[in-house]
Amino acid sequence: MHQLNISGLAPFAQELKVTSSYAVLAPQDNIVIEFALQSVNESCACNIFIASAQIESFFELPSSTNLITAYENNQVHSFSFSAQNKDFGIKELVKKMLSELSIYSEITESLVFIHLSTMQLESIKEPEVEQLMEYFTKFTKRTNATLLLLVSGPEVVKYRFLIRRLNKLFDGSVFIDNDAAIRTIDYDYWRHSTGILANEQYQLVFKHNKLIAKQAIGNEVEKPGSKNFFDEDDVWLVQNAVPEGTKLPAHYRIVGDNKDLYKKGPRIEAATLVFSVTRYTDLKQLATHCFELRKHCGRWLKLVIQNVDGIIRHQDECLFLTLGVNLILYSFSEPSRLLSQIQSIQGFQFSRPLPPSVEHVLQYTENTFSKGYLPFIEFTRQVEIHSNSAVNLGVSGVLVKLELLPRIDPIHPLHLFHIKREGDLLSVAENTIYLYLHACRENDVDNAIKHLFKLEISDFFVQQNLMSEHFYIQQECKQLRRFYKDKSVIDYSEQLTENNSYEFAPSFINNSAIDIDSPELVITERADATPIVMKLRI
Template identity: 45%
Template sequence: MSYLDITGLKAAYSDLRRGASYAFLSPLNSQLLELVGHMLSNNKEPVFVLSEQIDLFFDSQGSDVLFNLFEQGLLYPFHLQHSNNVSKSASFSRGIIRELKHYKQLQNSSVFVHLDSVVIASLSDEQLIEKLTLYQALTKTKDVTLVFLISGAQLGEARQRLHAMNRFFDGLVHMTKEASIRSLEYDFWAHREGVIAGRTINLQLFNGQLALIDSDVNRTVESDVLLQQDLDEDEVWLTRNAVPQGTKLPASFKTIDDNDTLFSISLTKKAATIVFAVSRNTDLLALAKDCFSLRKKCGRKLKLVIQNVDGVIRHQDECLFLTLGVNLILYSFSEPSRLLSQIQSIQGFQFSRALPHSLDDVLKESENVLSKGYLPITKFSEQVLKHSDSAANLGVSGVFVKLQLLPRIDAIHPLHLFHVKREGDILSYADGYIYLYLHACREHDVENAIKHLFKLQISDFFSSKNIIADHFYIQQACRRIHQRYADSDVPDYTKELQNNVRNILDAKPAGIANLDKEKPEFRELSRPISEQVKVTLKSEVL
């Protein structure tokens, strides 16, 4: 392994030198593992992998590369043991390094150290320096390429601390993913000819291979920008129903009949503000496509605003709009002055997020048949992993809830009381706990969401409630559940709950459009299980 195997990436950004240390940070393990697969795709030298969750490397989508290296005798996996007591001493690093030195294959090899950001955050400066010094000595004496892989919820703090200790690293890269776009933020990167600092590159997966992409937003013709950048800067175009009827608007505000007409006019704009209105009849996906087309064609200076009139824009829809190029989503329809102030507040702004290559890429990354209702515990953990990863691609929130049953309460009774209506909300049971995953739900909305799902008091059935709202920890919890119950005999209540239609997992959409309204079940008014009761008014008796 001598470089990052990414199509189109310059050598200065991809060289990994012997006797050097690098750190790659990402909020999710899946992003790090994807990059590791590209680092090792053409590797012919020994590789040592140290991780507290070594199974992750072999369960990931790109695990074929690791299995091939293992079969060739080139891969040496090690399971790191970490606890608060052990981590306070240098033995956490010194012990594993001492063991590695017994391998003659360590010379001129590559060493990956996978750590949770909590480990970095929990150490004092002295402890962290002592550990990094040990690893730095290893790279120099054995001429290895050392790569730290750091993930977790405390990534921000870990990144700051590693910045302060940059003398131990030759490169520090922060990785993010939004929809189908992977971004590598090079905080600093030493190469043969100098140092790269403060640069960001965007990548996308094409046929299983990461490749450098050029954002169309950044390829605006300079001459056009010079001629038009200020001509329409003050213009605000909005649909007529985006504000209450009779609202007095400034002279620079121009109203258009509908969103389709506004879209056609906006194709010629460069820096104007475009305000689309969303009502209950608005096709949100079609509007998202229009916003994406405008952003791709008109560039970064065009300001796109969504005004929610009487429609229901869910959290997942908001994330889709923001990913596809929208600057701002507004809800204060009844207060035109708020609309004017918020439009004024974004003047001069430019869209700075990475834009996907195509809309299909976004939908492909986020597509997932969202199950609903009860699932056996192993299937539940698998589905939550898929839901969580899909949600993370679009920045959609998700919440994992663990409810402990009170003693002597049979699980089937509270399970019957859960009435799941939303796609993506699933639940399961194992060993006295009911597990619940709420898709597209924020942590502060959990209490209200549970009240809608469970009509009785939670305290009547459950003794404790644990909430996890970070995708990294949600995925960790699901992996532990899957490992624990993969070969266990856990009660399955699928049959008992099959009569509750809201708890049936059905991947096929309901064919409402094809229903025959003339069938007896729609026309028959008789109720065979009911009895007719004659009611007499009190006044008639008297």
């Protein structure tokens, strides 16, 4: 019998029975594939069959070691159906694929991964999807195989509810998601040797190329009236969060600064704390303080961030919300509006899962330090890394494709791009410039490009296409890398080095070899000039 090698899961949550089919759903390819790879043991003695349009993804992940070992032992049989998909509908394609797999003698009691995207399933209606699932059930009964149906894509939630209803066709269904740096797995139902597991949730942590499950997350939600807190109506706020002289209600109390407010935290249970952000605020330290308060005081504490005159970027917003903040006020609000917004969150508890530590969240920001122009193949790899980090942080990202007008050399518009923000990447292939904007929402793309490109876009480019879903961005990068793998793509790195002349370079100033006695650096002093009186002759 196969099993999921995820330490921390209950034994019956790890079981994968023979002659059974399980559905694994996730919004991203790498998430669903990583989970499936946990079923491949180090000393795997069974045969493994993989059918996917993204075969290479199964061998590129950090957790692919056991699969690669099995492949080297001729135990892995992979099938790619991306090319055939143009000739057949997904229903006919799956039917033919299962018939072909049944021919192999090694299929008996093997482990089978079939990976489909929601884009492929969108072409058929719901009754046809149900008929498609019946094909999988008949296949496992015919071959005694253990089948994991992997479904990924932006519309995966829709198919989650459908597979819940098809619990007679599947032996188990799990949904895996990243909720801002916290990966969770929901067991909708899971048949095992002693019964059925249902409605269980675990947190997953990726360590040493393996998934580790934390304790089950309790599903009980306390009712608003189940606890009476003595300080639930109290509001503590920093002095500069409201204009000087503002008259506040009786339950409002003012402290000097963020540090003073943080020190009040340990003695508070359900009050509201309003921190302020100015241009001098250390956002990382403030986020750490919010996380510590949330862990110490619990879910009934309300944490509010008031932006006074600072700049809270999109990535900073997601960082604060991930680490336990209830509400962010993005601009300096009128006192009456501030009071109304605080009142709107009182009486509610914080419901999002918390990460294990601040460092666990900050590690994803470290992957986004690269910026500027990159050779095209390296560009696609870095965009995937940036996009994956954005998924874990709950941050948006946009891939912009700018198609050049005829007879325009790409080097000229490339010189006009001035990228200063970490995470923004640029490259070119043939007549298209690719621009990845990290931590940028789709609505802000036009303003972002105006800051990066000083001339009119229409003077150089014939059209502009956007991708804002991380699933599609990562799919596009994989397809571009495959398409240009054996093709020559011009690298403009050397030609663009001169474009850095506007940047400040300390090495030009800190030069100890300068001869300070040279004529151009010698200061010659001379006596003041003597004034001469001039008279005009008539």
